[in-house]
Amino acid sequence: MKRLFTFTLIFAALISVLLFAPRIAKPAHASDALIEGFKQVEVASVADAMEQLYGKKIYMSHSMRPLFATKFAGPAVTVMLKKEEHNEGSKAQQGMLDLIDTSPEGSVYVMVLEDGLDYAGVGGLMATTMKVRGFAGAVVDGSIRDLPQIQRIQFPIFSRGVVPSTTVNHFRVVGTNIPVTCDGVHVEQNDIVVADQDGVAVVPRAQAEAVLKKAQELDFAEHSTFPLIEKLKSIREAIAKFGRI
Numbered sequence: 001m002k003r004l005f006t007f008t009l010i011f012a013a014l015i016s017v018l019l020f021a022p023r024i025a026k027p028a029h030a031s032d033a034l035i036e037g038f039k040q041v042e043v044a045s046v047a048d049a050m051e052q053l054y055g056k057k058i059y060m061s062h063s064m065r066p067l068f069a070t071k072f073a074g075p076a077v078t079v080m081l082k083k084e085e086h087n088e089g090s091k092a093q094q095g096m097l098d099l100i101d102t103s104p105e106g107s108v109y110v111m112v113l114e115d116g117l118d119y120a121g122v123g124g125l126m127a128t129t130m131k132v133r134g135f136a137g138a139v140v141d142g143s144i145r146d147l148p149q150i151q152r153i154q155f156p157i158f159s160r161g162v163v164p165s166t167t168v169n170h171f172r173v174v175g176t177n178i179p180v181t182c183d184g185v186h187v188e189q190n191d192i193v194v195a196d197q198d199g200v201a202v203v204p205r206a207q208a209e210a211v212l213k214k215a216q217e218l219d220f221a222e223h224s225t226f227p228l229i230e231k232l233k234s235i236r237e238a239i240a241k242f243g244r245i
Contacts, residue, residue, distance in 0.1 A: 034208055035106065038073035038194045041215040045222070046194050046201045049214035059201040060183040063160045064139070067147065070156035071196040074108040074136030075205075076187050078180045081121065081142075081171040083114045088169070095173035100126060105134035108193040112180045113142030117160055119167045124149030131155040139193060139200055141182045158200055 038046070047059040079096045086092055100109065109130055111121045122138055124146030130138060137156035144150070144159040145166075160183065177189040185202050187193070192203040203211050229235055 034212060035073055035075070035192065037212045037216070038192055038203070038208075039071070041194075041212065041219050042222075043194050043196045043198045043201050045215040045218040046203060046211060048218055049211045050201070050203065050207070053210055053214055054207065058185055058203060059199055060139075060158075060185050062199070064141075064158050064183045064200050065160075066156065066158050066195070066197065067144070067150060068154070069197050070137065072108070072137040072156050073192060073194045074106045075104075076110045076189060076191045076193050076202065077103045077107045077177055078110045078112070078182075078187055078189055079176045080112050080174050080178060080180050081114060081116070081167060082174045083116070083170065084172045086169055086172065088172075090168055092169075092172040093167065095176045097126075099176045100129050100133065100135075103133070103135070106136050108136050108195075109138040110180065110182050110187050110193065111138065111140045111142065112182050113140070113167065113171060116142030116167070116171070118163055119143060119165050119170060120145035120163050121167055122157065122159070123166075127155045127157060128153055137193075137195060139182060139195065156195070158195055 043059070047057075050056055050058045077099055079099050081093070081096070090097075096111065103109070109122075113119055113121045119142055121140045121142040122144045127138070127146070127150045131153045135155075138158070140157065140159040142159065143161035143163040143165075144157060145162065145164055147162060150157060179186065179188045181187070182202070183200075187202050188204070190205050192205065192208050194201045194203065225239065228237075
């Protein structure tokens, strides 16, 4: 009888887990759907949508380029490094490593190096860790190094340059998950970073739903125009129909 009672309790506990686990997971679904939506639209449409809706520039400059052709979207986690000569070694940069080890899967690592174009903020070790931890990608306002390893593992990363140097003993982490300005664009934790071969845009979380809807409309108009141009052999007539240029 005692064994039967124990088995009944265990069975009831398992049923409770099965019944209630989906309810616990539901809050993430809306956010996941938003991220998935941004993965499908073009960054050019995202940039246009933000400008048309809010009159704001949210895209990074022409100097922010991918190491290889890629496309990703995800919530930002941020790290800021200040230029400072010291002899503390990597201890002064522990915060950026902790951020990698503690950020959720799907995050986009946004790193800002003060006057850092001649220093590599991310190399093979950090890129490999982000890859295995499931980061969507990284954006570095500075330079990167260890290209053979990063290309081998195909970790998506944007940067403003490539150099062989290190940040160790030259920079200090001054904050993680704080507001930063990355290549001229304001970025806060959980903002949505969208990247493709055209470049990088950052959508404030509070405006993400409206921007995604508008970007989807712009994508549809542009993609509908292509076959019309091929048929009419006229960009003027095609744009008159769909109004997208």
